[in-house]
Amino acid sequence: MGKDVAIIGGGVAGLEAANQLATLGYNVTVFERNAQPGGHAAKWDRLFPNQRHSHEVIDSLKSHLNGNPAIMLSTAISTISRNGQKFKLDAKGRAFEADAILIATGFELFPAERKEEYGYGIYENVITSAELEEMFAKNGKPTMKSGETPKKIAFIHCVGSRDEKVNKPYCSKVCCVTAVKQAIEVKDSIPNAEVFNLYMDLRMFGPGYEDLYKEAQQKGVTFIRGRLSEASELDEGRLLIKTEDTLSSCPLKMSVDMVVLMVGMSPAIGTSELIAGLGLHPNKDGFVDIADQHLYPTNTTAEGVFVAGACVGPNNITDSVNAARSAAIEIHQYLSKK
Numbered sequence: 001m002g003k004d005v006a007i008i009g010g011g012v013a014g015l016e017a018a019n020q021l022a023t024l025g026y027n028v029t030v031f032e033r034n035a036q037p038g039g040h041a042a043k044w045d046r047l048f049p050n051q052r053h054s055h056e057v058i059d060s061l062k063s064h065l066n067g068n069p070a071i072m073l074s075t076a077i078s079t080i081s082r083n084g085q086k087f088k089l090d091a092k093g094r095a096f097e098a099d100a101i102l103i104a105t106g107f108e109l110f111p112a113e114r115k116e117e118y119g120y121g122i123y124e125n126v127i128t129s130a131e132l133e134e135m136f137a138k139n140g141k142p143t144m145k146s147g148e149t150p151k152k153i154a155f156i157h158c159v160g161s162r163d164e165k166v167n168k169p170y171c172s173k174v175c176c177v178t179a180v181k182q183a184i185e186v187k188d189s190i191p192n193a194e195v196f197n198l199y200m201d202l203r204m205f206g207p208g209y210e211d212l213y214k215e216a217q218q219k220g221v222t223f224i225r226g227r228l229s230e231a232s233e234l235d236e237g238r239l240l241i242k243t244e245d246t247l248s249s250c251p252l253k254m255s256v257d258m259v260v261l262m263v264g265m266s267p268a269i270g271t272s273e274l275i276a277g278l279g280l281h282p283n284k285d286g287f288v289d290i291a292d293q294h295l296y297p298t299n300t301t302a303e304g305v306f307v308a309g310a311c312v313g314p315n316n317i318t319d320s321v322n323a324a325r326s327a328a329i330e331i332h333q334y335l336s337k338k
Protein backbone atom coordinates (compact mmCIF):
# COMPACT_ATOMS: atom_id res chain seq x y z
CA MET A 1 0.00 0.00 0.00
CA GLY A 2 3.08 2.19 0.34
CA LYS A 3 1.84 4.13 3.33
CA ASP A 4 4.07 4.71 6.33
CA VAL A 5 3.06 4.38 9.97
CA ALA A 6 5.32 5.61 12.77
CA ILE A 7 4.89 4.05 16.21
CA ILE A 8 6.41 5.91 19.15
CA GLY A 9 7.29 3.38 21.83
CA GLY A 10 8.31 -0.26 21.55
CA GLY A 11 6.55 -1.66 24.63
CA VAL A 12 3.89 -4.37 24.36
CA ALA A 13 1.38 -1.88 22.89
CA GLY A 14 3.74 -0.53 20.22
CA LEU A 15 5.03 -3.98 19.24
CA GLU A 16 1.58 -5.55 18.96
CA ALA A 17 0.25 -2.63 16.84
CA ALA A 18 3.35 -2.86 14.64
CA ASN A 19 2.73 -6.55 13.97
CA GLN A 20 -0.91 -5.98 13.09
CA LEU A 21 -0.22 -3.02 10.80
CA ALA A 22 2.62 -4.79 8.97
CA THR A 23 0.28 -7.74 8.38
CA LEU A 24 -2.23 -5.29 6.89
CA GLY A 25 0.47 -4.21 4.42
CA TYR A 26 1.73 -0.90 5.82
CA ASN A 27 5.36 0.12 6.15
CA VAL A 28 5.80 0.30 9.90
CA THR A 29 8.64 1.76 11.93
CA VAL A 30 8.74 1.55 15.71
CA PHE A 31 10.86 4.20 17.45
CA GLU A 32 12.09 3.07 20.85
CA ARG A 33 14.24 5.23 23.09
CA ASN A 34 15.68 2.27 25.04
CA ALA A 35 18.35 -0.06 23.70
CA GLN A 36 15.94 -3.03 23.99
CA PRO A 37 12.30 -3.47 22.93
CA GLY A 38 9.55 -4.62 25.31
CA GLY A 39 9.12 -1.58 27.56
CA HIS A 40 8.38 -2.17 31.23
CA ALA A 41 7.01 -5.68 30.77
CA ALA A 42 10.48 -6.83 29.67
CA LYS A 43 11.69 -6.07 33.21
CA TRP A 44 9.08 -8.17 35.02
CA ASP A 45 9.83 -11.77 36.02
CA ARG A 46 6.55 -13.71 36.16
CA LEU A 47 3.28 -12.09 35.12
CA PHE A 48 -0.07 -12.01 36.85
CA PRO A 49 -2.52 -13.60 36.60
CA ASN A 50 -0.88 -16.95 35.68
CA GLN A 51 2.85 -16.66 36.62
CA ARG A 52 3.89 -16.88 32.98
CA HIS A 53 7.49 -15.70 32.36
CA SER A 54 7.36 -12.24 30.78
CA HIS A 55 10.09 -13.12 28.28
CA GLU A 56 7.66 -15.57 26.60
CA VAL A 57 5.31 -12.67 25.84
CA ILE A 58 8.07 -10.26 24.81
CA ASP A 59 9.87 -12.87 22.65
CA SER A 60 6.63 -13.62 20.85
CA LEU A 61 6.01 -9.91 20.13
CA LYS A 62 9.63 -9.35 19.07
CA SER A 63 9.69 -12.35 16.73
CA HIS A 64 7.86 -10.35 14.03
CA LEU A 65 10.48 -7.57 13.88
CA ASN A 66 12.00 -8.63 10.55
CA GLY A 67 12.39 -5.41 8.56
CA ASN A 68 8.67 -4.73 8.36
CA PRO A 69 7.83 -3.91 11.04
CA ALA A 70 11.21 -2.30 11.60
CA ILE A 71 12.42 -1.03 14.94
CA MET A 72 14.86 1.80 15.60
CA LEU A 73 16.33 1.28 19.06
CA SER A 74 17.96 3.97 21.22
CA THR A 75 15.92 6.47 19.22
CA ALA A 76 13.78 8.87 21.25
CA ILE A 77 11.33 10.95 19.25
CA SER A 78 11.65 14.53 20.47
CA THR A 79 9.06 16.34 18.33
CA ILE A 80 6.24 15.50 15.94
CA SER A 81 4.58 18.05 13.68
CA ARG A 82 2.13 18.06 10.83
CA ASN A 83 3.65 18.61 7.41
CA GLY A 84 0.84 18.95 4.86
CA GLN A 85 -0.81 15.51 4.50
CA LYS A 86 2.06 13.88 6.38
CA PHE A 87 3.77 14.00 9.76
CA LYS A 88 7.37 14.92 10.46
CA LEU A 89 9.18 13.26 13.37
CA ASP A 90 12.53 14.29 14.79
CA ALA A 91 14.99 11.97 16.48
CA LYS A 92 18.76 12.20 16.96
CA GLY A 93 19.01 15.18 14.59
CA ARG A 94 17.26 13.26 11.79
CA ALA A 95 13.79 13.79 10.34
CA PHE A 96 11.37 10.97 9.47
CA GLU A 97 8.03 11.11 7.62
CA ALA A 98 4.81 9.17 8.22
CA ASP A 99 1.19 9.10 7.04
CA ALA A 100 -0.17 8.15 10.48
CA ILE A 101 1.16 8.19 14.03
CA LEU A 102 0.59 5.82 16.92
CA ILE A 103 1.55 7.15 20.35
CA ALA A 104 2.48 4.14 22.53
CA THR A 105 4.86 5.81 24.96
CA GLY A 106 3.55 3.98 28.03
CA PHE A 107 4.18 5.13 31.60
CA GLU A 108 6.86 5.86 34.20
CA LEU A 109 7.05 4.32 37.64
CA PHE A 110 6.13 6.76 40.39
CA PRO A 111 9.44 7.99 41.90
CA ALA A 112 9.18 6.46 45.38
CA GLU A 113 11.59 8.98 46.94
CA ARG A 114 8.79 11.55 46.65
CA LYS A 115 7.13 9.75 49.60
CA GLU A 116 10.05 10.68 51.82
CA GLU A 117 8.33 9.39 54.96
CA TYR A 118 8.53 5.84 53.56
CA GLY A 119 12.34 5.98 53.49
CA TYR A 120 13.02 4.89 49.91
CA GLY A 121 16.57 5.87 48.95
CA ILE A 122 17.34 6.39 52.66
CA TYR A 123 16.92 2.93 54.18
CA GLU A 124 18.56 0.12 52.24
CA ASN A 125 15.82 -2.47 52.74
CA VAL A 126 12.99 -0.27 51.47
CA ILE A 127 12.60 -1.30 47.83
CA THR A 128 10.01 -0.89 45.06
CA SER A 129 7.82 -3.56 43.48
CA ALA A 130 9.85 -3.15 40.27
CA GLU A 131 13.09 -3.87 42.18
CA LEU A 132 11.49 -6.95 43.71
CA GLU A 133 10.73 -8.19 40.17
CA GLU A 134 14.47 -7.83 39.41
CA MET A 135 15.33 -9.85 42.54
CA PHE A 136 12.94 -12.63 41.52
CA ALA A 137 14.44 -12.65 38.03
CA LYS A 138 18.01 -12.78 39.37
CA ASN A 139 17.83 -14.87 42.56
CA GLY A 140 14.31 -16.33 42.56
CA LYS A 141 13.63 -14.65 45.93
CA PRO A 142 14.04 -11.31 47.72
CA THR A 143 17.39 -10.59 49.34
CA MET A 144 18.32 -7.98 51.93
CA LYS A 145 21.19 -5.60 51.23
CA SER A 146 23.35 -7.69 53.64
CA GLY A 147 22.75 -10.77 51.50
CA GLU A 148 20.48 -12.36 54.13
CA THR A 149 17.05 -13.74 53.30
CA PRO A 150 14.27 -11.60 54.83
CA LYS A 151 11.97 -13.35 57.30
CA LYS A 152 9.34 -10.64 57.59
CA ILE A 153 8.21 -8.50 54.64
CA ALA A 154 5.57 -5.77 54.36
CA PHE A 155 4.01 -4.75 51.04
CA ILE A 156 2.68 -1.18 51.00
CA HIS A 157 -0.14 -0.58 48.49
CA CYS A 158 -1.03 2.75 46.79
CA VAL A 159 2.42 4.40 46.76
CA GLY A 160 2.03 7.34 44.39
CA SER A 161 -1.58 6.48 43.61
CA ARG A 162 -4.82 7.60 45.27
CA ASP A 163 -2.75 10.23 47.03
CA GLU A 164 -3.67 13.91 46.70
CA LYS A 165 -0.49 14.90 48.58
CA VAL A 166 1.65 13.89 45.59
CA ASN A 167 -0.96 14.98 43.05
CA LYS A 168 -1.75 11.39 42.03
CA PRO A 169 -5.45 11.01 42.83
CA TYR A 170 -6.11 8.08 40.46
CA CYS A 171 -5.84 4.32 41.09
CA SER A 172 -2.98 2.61 39.23
CA LYS A 173 -5.12 -0.53 38.77
CA VAL A 174 -2.37 -3.15 38.60
CA CYS A 175 -0.55 -2.69 41.92
CA CYS A 176 -3.07 -4.58 44.10
CA VAL A 177 -2.82 -7.70 41.98
CA THR A 178 0.97 -7.25 41.61
CA ALA A 179 1.29 -7.03 45.42
CA VAL A 180 -0.79 -10.18 45.89
CA LYS A 181 1.19 -12.01 43.18
CA GLN A 182 4.51 -10.95 44.74
CA ALA A 183 3.31 -11.90 48.26
CA ILE A 184 2.55 -15.40 46.96
CA GLU A 185 5.97 -15.57 45.30
CA VAL A 186 7.65 -14.60 48.58
CA LYS A 187 5.72 -17.34 50.39
CA ASP A 188 6.66 -19.87 47.68
CA SER A 189 10.35 -18.93 47.71
CA ILE A 190 10.73 -18.45 51.51
CA PRO A 191 8.01 -20.69 53.04
CA ASN A 192 8.60 -19.62 56.67
CA ALA A 193 8.52 -15.89 55.86
CA GLU A 194 5.85 -13.70 57.45
CA VAL A 195 4.19 -11.54 54.80
CA PHE A 196 1.88 -8.56 55.40
CA ASN A 197 -0.01 -6.50 52.81
CA LEU A 198 -1.07 -3.03 53.96
CA TYR A 199 -3.87 -1.90 51.66
CA MET A 200 -6.55 0.82 51.48
CA ASP A 201 -8.95 -1.22 49.31
CA LEU A 202 -8.19 -4.38 47.39
CA ARG A 203 -9.00 -3.85 43.72
CA MET A 204 -8.87 -7.32 42.20
CA PHE A 205 -10.86 -6.48 39.07
CA GLY A 206 -9.50 -8.84 36.39
CA PRO A 207 -10.03 -12.50 35.50
CA GLY A 208 -8.09 -14.74 37.89
CA TYR A 209 -7.19 -11.89 40.27
CA GLU A 210 -9.64 -12.88 43.00
CA ASP A 211 -8.26 -16.44 42.81
CA LEU A 212 -4.78 -15.04 43.50
CA TYR A 213 -6.16 -13.22 46.55
CA LYS A 214 -7.65 -16.49 47.88
CA GLU A 215 -4.38 -18.32 47.19
CA ALA A 216 -2.42 -15.65 49.10
CA GLN A 217 -4.72 -16.01 52.12
CA GLN A 218 -4.46 -19.81 51.99
CA LYS A 219 -0.67 -19.51 51.92
CA GLY A 220 -0.73 -17.42 55.09
CA VAL A 221 -0.31 -13.84 53.79
CA THR A 222 -1.85 -11.38 56.29
CA PHE A 223 -3.90 -8.49 54.88
CA ILE A 224 -4.14 -5.38 57.04
CA ARG A 225 -6.39 -2.49 56.05
CA GLY A 226 -4.36 0.63 56.73
CA ARG A 227 -2.10 3.23 55.17
CA LEU A 228 1.56 3.44 56.18
CA SER A 229 2.30 6.67 58.02
CA GLU A 230 6.09 6.26 58.21
CA ALA A 231 9.01 3.85 58.16
CA SER A 232 12.18 4.24 60.21
CA GLU A 233 15.34 2.16 60.54
CA LEU A 234 16.17 -0.13 63.47
CA ASP A 235 19.37 -2.14 64.04
CA GLU A 236 20.99 -4.14 61.23
CA GLY A 237 18.83 -2.70 58.47
CA ARG A 238 15.52 -3.79 60.01
CA LEU A 239 12.61 -1.37 59.70
CA LEU A 240 9.87 -0.10 61.98
CA ILE A 241 6.61 0.70 60.21
CA LYS A 242 3.70 2.61 61.71
CA THR A 243 0.14 2.48 60.52
CA GLU A 244 -3.41 2.30 61.81
CA ASP A 245 -5.52 -0.80 61.30
CA THR A 246 -8.55 1.04 59.94
CA LEU A 247 -10.87 -1.94 60.43
CA SER A 248 -10.19 -2.13 64.20
CA SER A 249 -9.13 1.56 64.56
CA CYS A 250 -5.99 0.39 66.42
CA PRO A 251 -2.59 2.00 65.87
CA LEU A 252 -0.09 -0.57 64.72
CA LYS A 253 3.72 -0.73 64.95
CA MET A 254 5.61 -3.56 63.38
CA SER A 255 9.28 -4.37 62.80
CA VAL A 256 10.10 -6.02 59.48
CA ASP A 257 13.19 -6.96 57.44
CA MET A 258 12.02 -5.49 54.16
CA VAL A 259 9.41 -3.01 52.93
CA VAL A 260 8.17 -3.25 49.33
CA LEU A 261 6.53 -0.09 47.97
CA MET A 262 3.88 -0.77 45.32
CA VAL A 263 4.73 2.19 43.10
CA GLY A 264 2.01 3.51 40.84
CA MET A 265 1.98 4.21 37.10
CA SER A 266 2.68 7.87 36.25
CA PRO A 267 2.49 9.56 32.82
CA ALA A 268 5.55 8.97 30.63
CA ILE A 269 8.10 11.77 30.82
CA GLY A 270 8.15 13.86 27.63
CA THR A 271 4.84 12.65 26.19
CA SER A 272 2.85 15.80 26.95
CA GLU A 273 5.54 17.87 25.16
CA LEU A 274 5.48 15.40 22.27
CA ILE A 275 1.72 15.61 21.73
CA ALA A 276 1.70 19.40 22.18
CA GLY A 277 3.23 19.67 18.70
CA LEU A 278 0.07 18.00 17.37
CA GLY A 279 -2.29 20.30 19.25
CA LEU A 280 -3.12 17.60 21.84
CA HIS A 281 -3.26 17.98 25.61
CA PRO A 282 -2.97 15.56 28.51
CA ASN A 283 -6.04 14.71 30.60
CA LYS A 284 -6.32 15.85 34.23
CA ASP A 285 -4.07 13.01 35.44
CA GLY A 286 -1.38 13.83 32.88
CA PHE A 287 -2.01 10.89 30.48
CA VAL A 288 -2.86 11.33 26.77
CA ASP A 289 -6.50 12.32 26.32
CA ILE A 290 -8.61 10.13 24.06
CA ALA A 291 -11.37 11.16 21.65
CA ASP A 292 -14.21 9.11 23.16
CA GLN A 293 -14.07 6.92 26.29
CA HIS A 294 -16.58 4.38 24.98
CA LEU A 295 -16.57 4.42 21.20
CA TYR A 296 -13.09 5.62 20.15
CA PRO A 297 -10.71 4.68 22.95
CA THR A 298 -7.68 4.56 20.62
CA ASN A 299 -8.36 7.81 18.70
CA THR A 300 -7.22 11.27 19.66
CA THR A 301 -8.87 14.50 18.54
CA ALA A 302 -5.98 15.06 16.08
CA GLU A 303 -6.63 13.52 12.67
CA GLY A 304 -4.20 10.71 11.88
CA VAL A 305 -2.90 10.44 15.48
CA PHE A 306 -3.83 7.32 17.48
CA VAL A 307 -2.97 5.94 20.93
CA ALA A 308 -2.56 2.55 22.59
CA GLY A 309 -1.39 1.15 25.91
CA ALA A 310 -0.54 2.76 29.23
CA CYS A 311 0.10 6.23 27.76
CA VAL A 312 -3.66 6.82 28.19
CA GLY A 313 -3.71 5.58 31.82
CA PRO A 314 -2.77 2.63 34.02
CA ASN A 315 -3.51 -0.76 32.47
CA ASN A 316 -2.35 -4.36 32.21
CA ILE A 317 -0.79 -6.21 29.29
CA THR A 318 -4.12 -7.61 28.10
CA ASP A 319 -5.58 -4.09 27.90
CA SER A 320 -2.47 -2.85 26.06
CA VAL A 321 -2.60 -5.64 23.49
CA ASN A 322 -6.34 -5.13 22.94
CA ALA A 323 -5.86 -1.38 22.52
CA ALA A 324 -3.01 -1.98 20.08
CA ARG A 325 -5.25 -4.14 17.88
CA SER A 326 -8.04 -1.61 18.08
CA ALA A 327 -5.63 1.19 17.12
CA ALA A 328 -4.36 -0.87 14.16
CA ILE A 329 -7.93 -1.15 12.81
CA GLU A 330 -8.54 2.57 13.33
CA ILE A 331 -5.28 3.42 11.51
CA HIS A 332 -6.22 1.05 8.67
CA GLN A 333 -9.63 2.71 8.29
CA TYR A 334 -8.04 6.17 8.36
CA LEU A 335 -5.37 5.34 5.78
CA SER A 336 -7.82 3.46 3.53
CA LYS A 337 -9.89 6.65 3.20
CA LYS A 338 -6.88 8.86 2.47
Ligand SMILES: Cc1cc2nc3c(=O)[nH]c(=O)nc-3n(C[C@H](O)[C@H](O)[C@H](O)COP(=O)(O)OP(=O)(O)OC[C@H]3O[C@@H](n4cnc5c(N)ncnc54)[C@H](O)[C@@H]3O)c2cc1C
Pocket: 008, 009, 010, 011, 012, 013, 014, 031, 032, 033, 034, 037, 038, 039, 040, 041, 044, 046, 047, 048, 049, 075, 076, 077, 078, 104, 105, 106, 107, 108, 109, 129, 130, 174, 178, 263, 264, 265, 268, 270, 274, 308, 309, 310, 311, 315, 316, 317, 318, 320
Ligand atom coordinates in the same frame (compact mmCIF):
# COMPACT_ATOMS: atom_id res chain seq x y z
C1 LIG B 1 5.48 -3.33 39.02
C2 LIG B 1 4.56 -3.66 37.85
C3 LIG B 1 4.33 -4.99 37.53
C4 LIG B 1 3.46 -5.31 36.47
N1 LIG B 1 3.20 -6.63 36.23
C5 LIG B 1 2.29 -6.95 35.26
C6 LIG B 1 1.90 -8.32 35.06
O1 LIG B 1 2.39 -9.22 35.75
N2 LIG B 1 0.92 -8.59 34.12
C7 LIG B 1 0.34 -7.58 33.38
O2 LIG B 1 -0.56 -7.88 32.57
N3 LIG B 1 0.71 -6.28 33.53
C8 LIG B 1 1.67 -5.95 34.45
N4 LIG B 1 2.01 -4.64 34.63
C9 LIG B 1 1.49 -3.62 33.68
C10 LIG B 1 2.35 -3.59 32.38
O3 LIG B 1 3.70 -3.30 32.74
C11 LIG B 1 1.79 -2.54 31.42
O4 LIG B 1 0.45 -2.86 31.09
C12 LIG B 1 2.60 -2.49 30.11
O5 LIG B 1 3.97 -2.33 30.37
C13 LIG B 1 2.11 -1.33 29.23
O6 LIG B 1 2.75 -1.41 28.00
P1 LIG B 1 2.99 -0.11 27.09
O7 LIG B 1 3.61 -0.62 25.84
O8 LIG B 1 1.75 0.67 26.98
O9 LIG B 1 4.01 0.81 27.93
P2 LIG B 1 5.54 0.63 28.36
O10 LIG B 1 5.82 -0.74 28.83
O11 LIG B 1 5.82 1.76 29.30
O12 LIG B 1 6.35 0.87 27.01
C14 LIG B 1 6.42 2.16 26.41
C15 LIG B 1 7.72 2.29 25.62
O13 LIG B 1 7.75 3.58 24.99
C16 LIG B 1 9.09 4.07 25.02
N5 LIG B 1 9.05 5.53 24.85
C17 LIG B 1 8.48 6.45 25.65
N6 LIG B 1 8.63 7.70 25.14
C18 LIG B 1 9.33 7.56 23.97
C19 LIG B 1 9.80 8.48 22.98
N7 LIG B 1 9.57 9.80 23.08
N8 LIG B 1 10.49 8.00 21.89
C20 LIG B 1 10.72 6.67 21.77
N9 LIG B 1 10.30 5.74 22.70
C21 LIG B 1 9.61 6.18 23.77
C22 LIG B 1 9.59 3.61 26.40
O14 LIG B 1 11.00 3.59 26.44
C23 LIG B 1 8.95 2.22 26.53
O15 LIG B 1 9.82 1.20 26.04
C24 LIG B 1 2.86 -4.28 35.70
C25 LIG B 1 3.10 -2.93 36.02
C26 LIG B 1 3.92 -2.62 37.09
C27 LIG B 1 4.15 -1.17 37.44
Ligand code: SF4
Pocket: 157, 158, 159, 161, 162, 170, 171, 172, 173, 174, 175, 176, 177, 200, 201, 202, 203, 262, 264
Ligand atom coordinates in the same frame (compact mmCIF):
# COMPACT_ATOMS: atom_id res chain seq x y z
S1 SF4 C 1 -4.56 -1.01 42.35
FE1 SF4 C 1 -4.63 -1.17 44.58
S2 SF4 C 1 -2.57 -0.54 45.24
FE2 SF4 C 1 -2.84 0.21 43.15
S3 SF4 C 1 -3.59 2.28 43.40
FE3 SF4 C 1 -5.39 0.97 43.11
S4 SF4 C 1 -6.05 0.44 45.19
FE4 SF4 C 1 -3.93 1.24 45.34
